[in-house]
Amino acid sequence: MTGTGGATSAKPAGPLAPRTGRTTRTEPSRPVTGAATRTEPSRQVVTGTGGGVTRTEFRTRRAEEAGRYLGDAYGLGLRLGAATDGPEYSLVRTDAGAFTDGVVSLPARIEFSTDEVTDLTVVAVSAGLFERTTAGVDERFTAGDVLLVRPGGRPCFARHTGTRCATVNLSAELLAEAAATANPRRPGVPRFTGTTAPDPSLAALWTRTRAFVAETLASGVTSPLVLGQTGRLLAATALTVFPNTATGEGPLPADTRDATPGTLHRAIAFIDANAGADISLADIAAAVHVTPRALQYAFRGHADTTPLSHVRRVRLARAHADLKAAAPGAGVTVAGVATRWGFAHQGRFAAAYRRVYGTSPGATLRG
Template sequence: MTGTGGTVRTQPRTPAPPTPGAVHTLAGPSATTGTGGAPHTQPRTPAPPTPGGGVVRTEFRTRSAEEAGRFLGDAYGLSLRLRAAADGPEYSLLRTDAGAFAGGAVSLPAHMEFTTHEVTALTVVTMSAGLFERSAAGVDERFTAGDVLLVRPGGRPCFARHTETRCTTVNLSAALLTEAAATADPRHPGLPRFLRSIPSDARLTGLWTRTQDFVAETLASGLTSDLVLGQAGRLLAATALTVFPNTATAGGPSPDGTRDASPGTLRRAIAFIDANAHTDISLADIAAAVYVTPRALQYAFRGQAETTPLTYLRRVRLAHAHADLEAADPGAGATVAAIATRWGFAHQGRFAAAYRRMYGTSPGATLRG
């Protein structure tokens, strides 16, 4: 395929496993490239990062509105039919794919109209500039800077218009949402259905943006591991269920689960956590391993250990990090950041504070011996 910018190379649909923090710069037909390289487009179905492979960052730029529409449709699971669009300004998408979730920064600097016939992925959109208008089933919506909204799977066909829009996006996988729903209320297993496209309370908009920014900072640090990415994905999914009305949280409080909150439950859970702290385990995983609900597990820890399952898990991982710091050789290249990340601590300041509270010294002092 060729365009005004030269030859366009399309990557294979199943690329080689990414390296940690890899960045793929992808250009549309009329984009320019740096010295020594021709532009190329993103594969239509990028392979997810392999375990331990970190995140994949993709940058796409084009001056072709039609090309931008096709690319955005693929990236966000949309079936788009463009109505009117003007070439000229540069459209861009910077996407960070962490497997179970992905973040994006989108710029649609001109005027773009399209009809959406099918949505296959859940996307949370945070507007930072411009105007997004949407009409579906007789309901007209307008979103401007500061608004947060959902693009929900399924739903009815809608007409949408972007005018000089800049926004950030988060895609959440069905697996993450299903796990979060089971943790929130075991009475509603399976993939939750979102009932509205805007937060249930305007005050919750800030909760979402703070959570999104926190995860974005984590990914931008370049210090990621399976544990860090797993925790980040579950945080985003749990926050989405808190912010947007859905079937998993619409039924009120779940049963207390005190019947299963026995000393035996606590012992089995502690044994499971101790044996699996090096893996990406969640509250739902721990509960399933000891054959109780997440709520019963929480009652067992609160009632008998005066803590929570995830707080205990963090303490175990902190102890492993402490042991690794004591055993490591800084002269051989060992660093506090690498050890902290290995055990799921993405933010070094918070790790250092927790470490000092537990051990009365800094991680760096322990590493230096």
């Protein structure tokens, strides 16, 4: 279904600034000629935080401009329908390369239709009403609902009324990696067979995971270790929450056959040698020539843990060694050591550290 008016999606007013680590304000757009009501110009602020992470804030009181900007930001072939000028529409978005996190506010009525979606987008509604029609099926979403915009999805018509929602975009590469980990028999980007969480507890799981990710990004951390883990967490959670072709199948015979002590020992050696790199479950499995599922079985059966739990344990030990070896006055900090070894949140790092070493990281650093 198409909208009732408007033009096809165009680039938002004002180019995005390069990721240089400084804040850039774009020139305000000119007033729309012939408009019945004069509205304030749009504002866009782009903050490059380094390490390939960029934060963008866009605000406008022009509904058509808001719709066009959203179409560009989310890769939508978009046509606007009825829309209301006046209230401030906004998008605050953090781009971490393989994934992005955003908060969208659409305080008045805005309608649009889409022809295609190029990225996977998960939307968690926190306020207002979001309605859409796809292939003749009408859906209504309110606060607490979580829904999926699928890659290559069918054309749809959508209406937002006083909506505020959190959005996450995931790259095809992240999804393919998560799918290969979940089911090596189905390589490639998974196909999602449903667009909503089938159970409220799964919707709540997504909301908690996304909040954790938003907190991580807000901390300003740009460590490749942290961002790599964060992206994989989002992709794995999406596969857990929404029905798809990659999950739900049983193990291969080779998965149990290859889950040997030898597999465990080779994997531990690989982890020890590469703990400072952004290694995933799939990377470890490929290094020891078994499937991710076989690797998981080997750790659970012979070490009573998981591969990624072991990775975190090794990194915690490396952080402990760095703190002990730090010379007074050398400028070493607990936060710096934690980030270096992939721990984004100092509170969680300190709690894990105390459980293992019986003291705080700061006490170790002070000697």
